[in-house]
Amino acid sequence: MRPLSARQAERRYLALSGLRWFATGLIFPVMVLLYTDRGLDLPTAGLLVALYSGVVIALELPTGGLADQLGRRRTMLLSGALSVVSLTGLAFARTWWQFAAVALVSATARALGSGPLEAWYVDTARAADPGTALRTGISRGWAVEALGLGLAATLGGWLPGLADGLRSGGVLSPFSVPALAAAAVATASLIAHAALMVEPGDTGLPRVTGAAAVLRDVPAQVASGVRLASSDPVVRLLVLRMAAVGFAIAALELLTPLQLAEMLGGADRAGLAYGALATAAWLGSAAGSAAAPAxxxxxxxxxxxxxxxxxxxxxxxxxxxxxxxxxxxxxxxGLALAAAGYVLAYVSAGVPGPLTTEALHERVDAARRATLISVESLAFQLGCLVGSVAVARVAAWAGYPYGWAAAAGALLVAASLTVRAAARARSSQAAPEQTKAEDSPAHQLR
Structure with missing residues (x-):
């Protein structure tokens, strides 16, 4: 089979990204409603969300190392198969322990799929053309992800209303319909990944065969990625930046619906408003990511x-x-300023993502690429975890404005870290050029 060109790799990357996140978006707006429809109370729903987050955090680094050892394609196929199982199980689950089992499988699928597709695209594009600019493909990938999430969330919120023949308490409820639709999309995504992900030839990935050998080498692979993240100054600053951004994102997701409920005088009105606002925000994030190269x-x-x-x-x-x-x-x-600020936040958040991601890829070889993506994802999720706890306490103690102030402060830190990373990247590029100039015959004759 002929190797893919950089353009072919980009098109496949965009198509696979869109399919994967469309499945996620279908279930996003009705997840909590499905829990409550099955008789679970809010604290139990919160514990299920915490279980999911904890498993993703625990598996993030090991699965990144696994992708670098096992291969991008096989790791994504494993992630896709588990996604189909978890979404199908979600449609039929009726008790807390069944939902807990679904959360475990879903979190494992999420951790497995957090970096291999992007790493595959970078490796394949660079194998076809070592000088290809990454930011265009990555920015389009981020835009497609956000667009898929936004459109699917709108469809997912609409589907339960079509299930007139289903009733709460049955084997299937109206809120099971988006889960079944998501499982169908995930199945199509799995087939597409199997057909379209063609591993490039020589990327520097280790040639490891056998499950025992793969699992044995994962800890060393993880340690290598962590050493890179801590020793390379640009990578270290960008990973810390991602943690600060995660802190702010947690505030957006936690405080916005509560503030809307207070402004609109009820949770029902806030739910509708938040759904529309979230769709606008994801579309705005897609626009910001797509505009990043320009x-x-x-x-x-x-x-x-x-x-x-x-x-x-x-x-x-x-x-x-x-x-x-x-x-x-x-x-x-009032409400108008809050809505404008929320959409602007996601538009502006979409711009830096592809640019900082490109900078990370420039600092790592193919053998550790997926591991480093997992390190960055882990930093983001830890930032979200700290932010959700800290911002909630600050807002409960002093009021919403102070919670937002904490989030804005975290983003100022993130901007400062990005400025420092830019300076370090420029100095590291200038150093080899200076060394080359000093080694030139003209310099040596002076």
Whole structure:
């Protein structure tokens, strides 16, 4: 079989990303409603969410190392198969322990699939053309993910209303319909991954055969990725940046629906408003990600020296948008300002993602690429975990404006870290050029 070109790899990456996240988006708006429809109370639903998050965090690094050892394609096929099982089980689950089993399988699938597809795209594109720019393909991938989530969430919220023949308490309930639709999309996604993911030839990945050998080498692979993240100054700063961004994202997801309920005078109204706002935000995030390469080019014309400098500006704008939501919580501007700040937050958050991701890929070889993506994802999830606890306490103790202030402060830290990463990247690029100049015959004759 002929190797894929960089353009072919990008098209397949976009199609597979869209399918994968469309399945996730279908179930997103009705997950908690499905729990309550099956008779679970809110604390139990919260424990199920915590179980899912904890398993993803625990498996993030081992599964990243597994992808570098086992191969991107096989890891994604395993993730896809588990996704089909978990979504099908979600449609039929009726008790807490059944939902807990589904959460375990779903979290394992999520951890397995958090980095291999992007790593496959980078490896395949670079194998076809070592000089290809990564930011365009990655930015389009992020845009497709956000677009798929937004469109699927709208469809997923609409599907239960079509299930007139189903009743609560039966084998299937109206809220099972989005889960079954998601399982069908996940099945199509699994088939597409099997057909379209063709591993490139020589990428530097280890040639490991046998399950025992793969599992034996995973701890060393994880340790290698962690050493890279801690020793390379640019990688270290960008991983810390991702933790700070996770802190702020947790605030957005936690405080926004509660603030809307307070502003609109009821949870029912807030649910409808939040659904529409979340769809607009995901579409805005898609637009921000798609615009990242063009904004990067424009940034160089106004004095931003590198893609990471543009990413820092986008992160700072993200912080300003969060501050606007906090201002609305304090009184001025009201609902209109809060909604505008929320959408602006996701638009501006979409810009830095592809640019910082490209910078990470430039600092790692193929043998540790998926592991490093998992390190970054783990930092994000830990930031979300800390943010959800800290922001909730601050908002409960002092009020919503102070919770938003904490999130905006985290984003200012993230912007500062991005600026420092840009400076470190420039200095590391200048050092080899200086060494090369000093080694030249003309320099040696002086």
């Amino acid at each position: 904004l990067c080019r424009a940034g160089t014309r106004v004095g931003l020296a590198s893609p990471l400098s543009t990413a820092a500006a986008g992160t700072a704008l993200f912080g300003l948008a969060v501050a606007l939501i906090g201002l609305a919580a304090a009184g001025p501007g």
